Amino acid sequence: MDYSEATERISRKFKKSGNEIDREKVEGKLRRLIEEFGVQPAEAERSVSNELTKEFNIQPAGPQGSPGAGGATGEKVIADARPGDWVTLVGKVVSLAAPASPAIAQSGILADESGAIRFVVWTKSNAPKMKEGTWYRIESAVVDEYKNIPNLKVHSGTTITEIDKTDPLIPAPSPVKELRPGIGSVRAKVIQEWDATHDRMLQSGLLGDETGTVKFVIWKEQGKEKLAVGSVYSIFYAQVDEFNERLSLNITSATIMQEDGDIATATGGDVVVRGAIVHIAPGSGIIKRCPVEGCNRALSRQNYCPIHEIQPKFVYDLRIKGWLDDGEKTHNLLLKRDVVEALTGINLDQAKEIAENNPLGMDEVFLQMREKVLGRYVACKGREIENRLLVNTCERMHFESGEHAKLLNRAGGVP
Amino acid sequence: MSSTAPDMGRRDGSFEREPARRVFASELRECRYQFKVGEDEKSPTFVLLPTGERSNRIFVSGTLTEKTRQGEQNIFYRGRVIDPTGTFFIMAGSYQPEAMQQLAKIETPAFVAVTGKPNLYQKPDGSFLVSVRVEAITVVDKETRDLWVLDTAAHTLDRLDALATGTSPDIVKAKEQYPTLDPAVYRKIVYDALAQIKM
Numbered sequence: 039m040d041y042s043e044a045t046e047r048i049s050r051k052f053k054k055s056g057n058e059i060d061r062e063k064v065e066g067k068l069r070r071l072i073e074e075f076g077v078q079p080a081e082a083e084r085s086v087s088n089e090l091t092k093e094f095n096i097q098p099a100g101p102q103g104s105p106g107a108g109g110a111t112g113e114k115v116i117a118d119a120r121p122g123d124w125v126t127l128v129g130k131v132v133s134l135a136a137p138a139s140p141a142i143a144q145s146g147i148l149a150d151e152s153g154a155i156r157f158v159v160w161t162k163s164n165a166p167k168m169k170e171g172t173w174y175r176i177e178s179a180v181v182d183e184y185k186n187i188p189n190l191k192v193h194s195g196t197t198i199t200e201i202d203k204t205d206p207l208i209p210a211p212s213p214v215k216e217l218r219p220g221i222g223s224v225r226a227k228v229i230q231e232w233d234a235t236h237d238r239m240l241q242s243g244l245l246g247d248e249t250g251t252v253k254f255v256i257w258k259e260q261g262k263e264k265l266a267v268g269s270v271y272s273i274f275y276a277q278v279d280e281f282n283e284r285l286s287l288n289i290t291s292a293t294i295m296q297e298d299g300d301i302a303t304a305t306g307g308d309v310v311v312r313g314a315i316v317h318i319a320p321g322s323g324i325i326k327r328c329p330v331e332g333c334n335r336a337l338s339r340q341n342y343c344p345i346h347e348i349q350p351k352f353v354y355d356l357r358i359k360g361w362l363d364d365g366e367k368t369h370n371l372l373l374k375r376d377v378v379e380a381l382t383g384i385n386l387d388q389a390k391e392i393a394e395n396n397p398l399g400m401d402e403v404f405l406q407m408r409e410k411v412l413g414r415y416v417a418c419k420g421r422e423i424e425n426r427l428l429v430n431t432c433e434r435m436h437f438e439s440g441e442h443a444k445l446l447n448r449a450g451g452v453p
Numbered sequence: 454m455s456s457t458a459p460d461m462g463r464r465d466g467s468f469e470r471e472p473a474r475r476v477f478a479s480e481l482r483e484c485r486y487q488f489k490v491g492e493d494e495k496s497p498t499f500v501l502l503p504t505g506e507r508s509n510r511i512f513v514s515g516t517l518t519e520k521t522r523q524g525e526q527n528i529f530y531r532g533r534v535i536d537p538t539g540t541f542f543i544m545a546g547s548y549q550p551e552a553m554q555q556l557a558k559i560e561t562p563a564f565v566a567v568t569g570k571p572n573l574y575q576k577p578d579g580s581f582l583v584s585v586r587v588e589a590i591t592v593v594d595k596e597t598r599d600l601w602v603l604d605t606a607a608h609t610l611d612r613l614d615a616l617a618t619g620t621s622p623d624i625v626k627a628k629e630q631y632p633t634l635d636p637a638v639y640r641k642i643v644y645d646a647l648a649q650i651k652m
Contacts, residue, residue, distance in 0.1 A: 413512075446644065
């Protein structure tokens with residue numbers, strides 16, 4: 039299909055206000071909406087055009103006439119709602135979440151063409167129940183902030199009216215790098231799945247596109263399914279949380295569509311760190327893992343899993359946790375079984391043998407491995423995530439006479 | 454294992470472990486200035502290296518030539534680790550039980566790798582001593598020792614280069630605290646250290 043005509047129309051429209059569009063980008067967006075998301079061409083054109091309007095910061099010439107009147111409860115588009123505002127919004131309920139407390143009647147996400155916002159309906163407000171997928175006019179609600187994220191509060195003074203509108207809303211996914219706390223949509227690939235750290239957690243891991251990576255989490259709720267590692271998804275209206283200046287995507291109540299095909303992801307590139315291993319942490323060596331499917335947590339000495347309690351039928355594994363120091367910075371290391379085996383020369387069977395027959399048991403494996411690794415110069419290659427280097431290969435460094443000669447010259451040369 | 458060193462206490466996300474600096478014995482011996490960052494009892498202490506960098510921790514490799522057990526109630530071990538330029542004085546006491554046991558087990562002489570914290574003391578006669586409180590010590594091979602000499606040479610040269618033109622607070626402070634410092638002397642130390650490694 040040819041998108042140049044639609045692009046030309048959009049270009050002319052923006053020229054009037056003195057803006058130059060990036061044709062290639064616009065065509066690409068149109069193509070994606072139409073070919074990948076099955077959006078009607080006219081709707082796609084409108085959607086792209088709206089996005090540009092926002093980008094160029096032009097006041098939309100809507101039928102409502104004078105926008106930005108800015109009255110106390112002025113009608114606003116969602117993107118303009120700021121904490122502290124009393125607002126009237128027209129939007130579509132794109133998702134509903136299980137209320138976290140009896141004081142809350144409903145919570146979810148309200149969206150319009152400009153953006154999306156979380157909302158909370160207090161039980162005390164006696165508001166009518168809203169339905170997912172329906173448009174509403176919400177008059178005199180308050181925007182506040184909850185955990186740094188704007189939040190729309192429906193209270194007893196708020197009027198909610200259902201409106202007859204069936205416009206489909208297609209949010210434009212943003213690059214992962216451009217996510218901001220609030221509500222966001224992305225098209226990204228599941229790069230990694232991590233051990234669940236909480237009983238109520240269904241899945242957590244890492245999502246990425248070509249611009250970056252972000253942690254994601256899905257909490258256990260009825261009908262929620264895990265994402266498949268290696269698959270690409272369009273995720274609409276996910277909650278973007280910020281913790282310790284790191285973003286995380288809560289996609290429990292997001293609209294998730296699996297997609298065909300593959301996308302490039304910013305691997306962050308494999309990093310190589312050379313230095314000395316200056317500390318081997320407790321919990322290294324041979325460990326026991328919970329055998330429950332999908333759990334895989336490390337068990338305590340008494341074979342106790344924090345979730346599944348006593349597990350006598352544990353599975354043995356090897357790992358090394360420690361610090362690699364290059365003299366300028368210290369990197370937290372995590373070596374998996376195959377890396378540990380290659381570096382220490384002790385394989386899982388040998389480690390098991392030691393653990394079961396030596397009077398010191400598992401401690402003996404720890405000690406033997408520490409003897410072989412601590413204080414050694416290594417080059418570790420892997421991915422750095424959340425300040426931890428997940429190591430794919432770790433090799434002992436060797437003396438290079440070329441390096442030696444270079445340093446001698448440097449030290450002997452006149453500065 | 455119950456060897457959770459106090460510095461392992463991680464405050465969510467904000468924690469960054471102090472790197473272990475690479476420094477030759479003859480430079481460490483010249484430290485005369487020690488300072489603390491923060492008021493807390495547990496705030497880190499740094500010695501200021503003459504070449505212009507603070508150091509809360511060092512990593513050294515050399516030959517453990519002797520170790521002695523001292524103390525009656527509070528047993529602790531002292532040791533001497535030799536590098537191509539001089540001697541590191543190391544110690545491990547009952548506050549570092551793991552390190553002390555490791556040190557106690559090692560038969561001298563042996564190539565060792567040591568991670569530890571440098572501390573500056575003034576002896577009753579007015580002279581200074583920099584001693585290294587061991588966090589970890591292991592027996593290593595000669596290649597590791599040689600790699601350490603290269604590594605330490607490179608880092609020392611980097612510091613000397615920075616000292617010539619840099620304006621970091623540590624460099625400014627070093628020039629103030631060590632006014633007689635001659636970079637050429639340290640360059641010579643590096644050269645001699647490298648020259649001692651046989652090809």
